[in-house]
Amino acid sequence: MSTGTPAPPPAGTGSPGPRAAEPVPPLPPTAADPVARAASEVIGGPAGRRLAPHAPWWARPLPVLVALTTVLVAVGAASKHHCRARGWSTPDQFVHACYSDLPVVYTSSGLSQGLGPYGDGVSLGQPPLTAALAWLIGLVAPRGTGADAQRAYFDAGAVVLLVAALVTVVAVALAAGRRRSWDALLVALSPLLALSGLVSLDLAGVALASAGLALWARRHPLAAGLVLGLAVAARTYPVLLLVALALLALRAGRWRAAGTTLAAAAAAWVVVNAPFALASAQEWSAYLRDVPGRSAGYGSPWLLPQLLERAAGSSDAAGLPPSAVTAIALCTWSAWLLLVGLLVLWAPRRPRLPQVAFLLVAGSCLLGPAFPVQASLWLAPLAALALPRWRDHLLWWAAEAAYFAGVWLFIAGQSTPERALPPELYAVLLLLRLAALAHLVLVVVRQVRSPWRDPVRSEGLDDPAGGDLDRAPDALVVRVA
Structure with a gap:
């Protein structure tokens, strides 16, 4: 390997001239994506004058995005109607695919008795901000474990x-920039919101991580760091967004803003975690202690040996031992992190921040000891920013929907074998889901290696979500002979 000299700014991304350019109107998906253009025939055809720069307020990106998101979440709530009406009981909650952690955890933990998220022997096994949110929601629900308490x-x-x-x-929408703000439709219209949005409180952590990314894109590094630190305190995966930022700052040699964000994130995480760690160290650390030594969970590729044993008729299929699962997941993830780091430093043009963040988070999902349905919510905002192509998202959504339906029937079989999904069919759905996500990863890698294939950069943009790194020249480039 050899270290190259700083590269000039990419063509078309230099400093602006003495006169500011006219604001560029948002680019409708039907103007850039052939799949979106073809699908638009159902609602009257591609975007026209109603989505022009002077369109009425209700046809602009943010009002449309808010309305569509509300509809998708409402559809998700309606899909839980069976459980909401009759209670979350096994196997009905799995057979009807209306399971949700929210009422189950509330009534099976000390929250329904008025206890806090940590202490008194109670631990939700969640990061502190998520645990605190679960407790706050419980303040408006009645005490007890009945159907009324679950429903409230x-x-x-x-x-x-x-x-x-x-x-x-x-x-x-804000992180995508004005020109690509319609790319947020890939989140607002994602069936993941309806399928998995109400399964757990993960979406709260996703919101914080996305807000932190938007603040960084708008060049507010201190605020971005504080919000990203809160995101890590709610869900651990946003730490990978900070890793992505550090890798890109290394290539660009722009550490001032990135260092501010990283330091602020660390400070925010400590401030949130310290009181819980000091007051209830044993209960607080439960979510960290659960990671090593964990058996392969639903959605993980490391569950396949157990599924194959069960398909062969073994009544006591154990699969890989927990220590082996931990070792394999750790080794493969470390190798993936190294490969992504080399890609960032070796690519002909500095990758965009969402591309690197997506690769890191997708790798943790593909190679981790568990990949629950709600973990796909982590990927949705990053995938929309990293790969705004409708065809690829539609394939991924189809695989996620098939897996969502199958995994609940497979879990139902643990208590009701006659209503179970066969292990070999569940294995097929699991592999289909992993393959769909791996396809997105390969497409993103291909666009990083060939930047002219990137839909965002084909518009003459550099990295709208890059904040201080947008249009920055390279300081470190690694060439592999």
Whole structure:
């Protein structure tokens, strides 16, 4: 390997001339994407004058995105009607695919008795900000474990998650920049919001991570760091966004803003975690202790050996031991991190921040010891920014929907074998889901290696979500002979 000299700014991304250019109107998907253009025939054809620069307010990106997001979350709430009406009980909640962590955790933990998220022997096994949010939602629900308490807690949680979904979509629109703000439709119209949005409180962490990314894109590094630190305190995966930022700052040699964001994120995480760690160290650290030594969970490729044993008729299929799952996941993830780091430094043009963040988070999902349905929500905003191509998203959504339906039937079989999905069919759906996500990864890698294939850069943009790194020249380029 050899280290190259700083490269000049990419063509078309130099400093502006003495006169500011006219604001560029948002680019409708039907003007840039053939799949979106063909699908638009159902609603009257490609965008015309109503989406022109002087369109009425209700036809502009943000009002449309808010309305569509609300509809998708409402559809998700309606899909939980069976459980909401009859209670979350096994196997009905799996057979009818209306399972949600919200009421189940509320009534199975100390929250329904008025206890806090940590202490008194209670631990939700969640990062502190998510645990605190679960406790706050419980303040408006009645005490007890009955159907009324479950329903009230779910309804209150659904309102909170609707707000989180709206924050996520608006943040994606802001991070995409004015020209590509319609790309947020890939989140607002994603069936993941309806399928998995109300399964857990993950969407709150996704909202914080997306807001942090938007603040960085708008060149507010301190605020971005504080919000990203809160995101890590809500869900651990946003730390990979900080890793992506550090890798790109290394290539660009622009550390001032990036260092501010990283330091602020660390400070925010410590401020949130310190009180819980000092007051209830044992309960607080439960979510960290659960990571090593975990058996392969639903959605993980490391569950396949157990599924094959069960398909062969073994009644006591154990699959890979927990220590092996941890070792394999750690080794493969470390190798993936190294490869992404080399890609960032070796690519002919500095990758965009959402591309690198998507590759890191997707790798953690593909190679981790578990890949639950709600983890796909982590990927939705990053995928929309990294790969704004409708065809690829439609394939991914189809695989996610098929897996969502199958995994609940497979889980139902643990208590009701006669209603179970066969392990070999579940394995097929699991592989289909992993393959669809791997396809997105390969397409993003291909666009990083060939920047002219990138839909964003084909518009003459550099990195709208890059903040201080947008249009920055390279300081470090690694060439592999």
